[in-house]
Amino acid sequence: MKDLFGKAILDFQTNNSPEDLITETTISEEDEMSVAYLFRSYDEMPQMEQKALQLAKGKILDVGCGAGSHSLSLQNERNLDVTSIDISSNAIQACTLRGLKKAKVQDVLTLENEKYDTILLLMNGAGMCGKLKNIPNFLLKLKSLLNPGGQILLDSSDIIYMFDDDDEDGGKWIPSQNEYYGEIIFNISYKGEKEKPFDWMFIDYNTLQNAALDNGFQCELILEGEHYDYLAKLSI
Structure with a gap:
């Protein structure tokens, strides 16, 4: 991986001529994403993220922290013990x-x-599983990182709305090549470079x-x- 997502974050943090990220998936057209959105303050966050941060307690692990905005809010505004992790070295440098x-x-x-007492998986953090078949091992791993009484807070979306209605019975027409309709392939471009496509997943609440x-x-x-x-809480 070229770590283009992290490169965009670090460029924004260091004023190194940041540009918009170009995203495209198997179910959506090319779209521009402003990196500035990843640097939002608590007041600029959607209600769902604010609620998750309100519920966060104890020793916290922020998984896939990106530019670190959620962690910063918890560290600076609530004086909580937060560990922020990401596979992107550029993003961590910015954090x-x-x-x-x-x-x-x-x-x-x-x-x-x-x-940890709280594990955060915000901005569809559970999507890093890539495929639904990976969810059991993923959840068991997270479980092993929780203290007794600990919690996982995650948000995601049911992307059934992205698929066309079937005229006859009001159902949805869903492509059959995917084992689960929430599985997509993500493409990212930044400053003329293309990232290697990667698996990503949106998980509906019932499946979760x-x-x-x-x-x-x-x-x-x-x-x-x-x-x-939606925002969900998983506890043991």
Whole structure:
């Protein structure tokens, strides 16, 4: 991977002529994303993210922290103990420059010998599974990182609305090549460079709830957004 997403974050942080990221998926057209959005303050965050930060407590792990905005809010405004991890070295460099005390390049799947009270997976963090078949191992790994009474806070979307209606019975026409309709392939371009395409996933709440129950979690729907999005809490 060229780490273009992280490069855009670091360019923005260091005023190195940042440009918009160009994103495209198997179910959506090319779209421009302003990197500035990743640097939003608590007041600029959507209600769902604000609610997740309000519920965060104890020792916190922010997985896929990106530019670190969620972690910064918890560290600076609530004086909480936050560890921020991302597989992007450029993003972590930007987080450190922004003043995060515990930011490190780390894949959550290889994190060992640590325990947390809250694990954050915001901005569809569970999507890093890539495929629905990877969810059980992913959830079990997260479970191993939780203290007794710990919680996972994650948001995602049910992307069923992206598919065309079937005229005859009001159902949805969903392409059959995917095992699960929430699985997509993501493409990112930045400053004329293309990232290697990668798997990503949006998981609907019912599917998440079933996976959570199968792997020893309680699953609670905390908030539903206006556009098929939701915030959920998983606890043991």
